[in-house]
Amino acid sequence: MAQVIIQTIDKISADRKTNLALYKAGDVIDVVEDSQIWTENELTNPKYRIISLPGVPKSDIVDALLEGEDPELVAEPIRRLRKIDYSQVARLGGKDRGNRQSQKDVVTPAEANSITVLKSRIAKVIG
């Protein structure tokens, strides 16, 4: 079971290439297990948002993120361009919505199914 922690504000650099490598709102910073115990700063800092995905194995999210990478672009700072492939998200369906927890959002499979990439979905959640 997985939780995703995302960036909610843009980090900006005047240098174009450096700017590409900086986290922007909606970017996935990390994917962790449901059992993750967050620090107070991670739970309350407004620049983060934690998305709980009940019933979704961490490995499925990680695999989906990695499949968005283009190996031909490894020289570029592409890590924050990773996206979760829609088909990967779609096949995760069928779980019930969990309770909304403090400082966390719970994304249902149905919601995940309704968007092309989870990254966009997350942007909507925090918006």
Add this chain to the structure above:
Amino acid sequence: MVTTVDKTVGGTSPDYTTWALWEADGPLVLANVEKWPSDNFSGTFVQDEALTWTSSTGTLIDTDNSTYMVIEVLTGSLANNDAISAAGSGASCDIDTPVTDSGGAIWRGLQRDVELSGSVTIDGHTTTATQYMHMDAESGASFVDQAERALFYDSANGAAITNGSDTITFSDDFCRITRLQVQVDTGAHARSSIRVNSVDTFTVDQCIVESDSDSHKSAVGCSSTSTGTQIVSNSVVVNKRTGNSRAVAIGAATAITVLCYNNIAVVPSNFTDTAGTGFGFNGTSLVTVQNCVALGYNTSYEDANIDTASYNARDDGNTDVGTGSIAVTFDDTLIKETDSTTGLDARITDASSALYGAGNTDASYPTDIFDQTRKTGTDGDMGPYDIAAAAAGGPKNPLAGPLSGPLAGPLG
């Protein structure tokens, strides 16, 4: 002076629960970080929040909310009596003088004694040779602090990171990783344990790096567009596969300096390597390999691409790699345990090992993987572990390692 900002990672009540979160909070331009004494604190500042003061802006890098502030200056400058405020937390304080450190920062993560599962990419930070990102273990949390433990990836021995793909990717210049165990496990996307991607200079020192990847990637892999000086030293690199993998692969399209000192690369004896390479290099790099050991690979060293080689050991049937180098037989008279099914141990056995006293300690690397003083010059041992140094210096924490000899077994 450069200020080192230490943040704990993982374990109980850390500053960051994962390396990715530590990385995300790193200063954007490390040279712009300053540490100042401060007073008149009101409220509690929050890590990485936006700060404002007289016609200036910055980001909070560190504070004890009592006596000092470490700030990345984004616009303007800091001076005595500047009133710092944070709109987010509502906290405020006043800057005092004299400045403690105005020479930028080293952003150092100190992992607690836990195994963390996940990946981290270090990217987007503007660094220099003295202001850089550094992954390390907290004091007492590294396998290095548990001297005389078996040398292989074992999270029971200290701070460790594992993942199913590129576990650590360095895309910033001048990064360092020390005193950690890093593993890439089998997985659909398994690649390098440590991947170095187009950077100027990186350092891997006192690490145990294990690759269980069969996807033809290197345990420590440096891309061909990297520059500067690439250093791998005092480390153990293990490939638990039989395919076309490399332990250490470093190369560049332009001439760079590669320094490999005191490493051992091993394919455990329960695997039969048919196409892999221990130490592989690009032909245009200026490569020095000294005091290294490569065991179990189809090709121990890419000899043609090594510029300066001496006192290395190999078991691939070739004769030598430079002055003082030797051909050895990979068995348990050489290192303590060759088979990873029962727990590889890359320490040399004892004074009867062919690696004992066969090396040449370089003055730049006077200590071994356990931080203990190596024997001098050509009295030194090959590889990361100097057995006589351990015997002479003793483990840092004598209670941490298993007892042997007449003291072995339960007390009472």
